[in-house]
Amino acid sequence: MVQLSDSTDPVLSTESRESGHRWADLLARQVEAFTPHEISYLDDCPTWSGATTVLDVGCGDGSFMRTLGRAYPDKRFTGIDVSADLLAFARDADPEGAYRHADFSGFDSAHRFDVILLRFVVQHLTDFGAVLASCERLLAPGGAVLIIESDLGASTTTVALPTVLGALTDFEARREQDQRLKIAVKDPRALLRNHPQWDVTFSDQINVPLAGPVASDLCEKWLDVIRESDLVRWSADDALAELADLRAGGAINAVLRATCIHRTGDAPSRGAN
């Protein structure tokens, strides 16, 4: 089986109970802060509106899927994840939810899906061809793959955060050297250059305005996760001072990028945004 993600990945390592807690906390906070804006975006997206069945790949603790489930009760959601620990959080919160413990590369299902969602997941993956092969196997006719990632370079702040943003940017750069796919998603046409059977449906920005305390908490949680990876070093004192400024009255406009792709010749309705 093609290995989509490296189990020794120091960032992904959702394998231990402790890192599972750290990730679940971060994921739940991100959903609370980001997802109302993602839902506003999806409300205007015909590709999403027309979908009945949704596969959430790398659903983690299930916060995102549950929030979407409440906003779109007519859709049927299935979540899969490689982390048994994160799925345990998902099942505790929603015992009736359809969660499967699987690596996307080996996952199969009796049903095909109208939308395959990969939210904050490709940053962990290395083999885009294998991602597309799984999508090909699982996508219903006329279906689409929706990739959501953060776009740090397009995000803006009202207070200077050189240490905090430097750590996050250096971390992204290290992950790019690691052949992770996150950076490549910023240029979706380049990403699909070697995959002529796929085409870009749309690629849009989603703006997420974050007030100081929420922004500062999220940055702090991300620095915690990055610190564990040991890939990047920064001054803890400088970071604390910047986060205090942010908390005291700053703001961040975090930018997410939503990229939709479909099989060539099988185009879904185009997103309106």
Ligand SMILES: C[S@@+](CC[C@H](N)C(=O)[O-])C[C@H]1O[C@@H](n2cnc3c(N)ncnc32)[C@H](O)[C@@H]1O
């Ligand atoms: C940053 S978390 C994002 C979780 C969720 N999508 C969200 O947006 O809150 C990435 C998730 O992808 C999962 N993951 C990584 N590689 C995977 C793979 N090959 N198959 C399934 N899940 C995977 C991880 O276990 C983790 O839960």
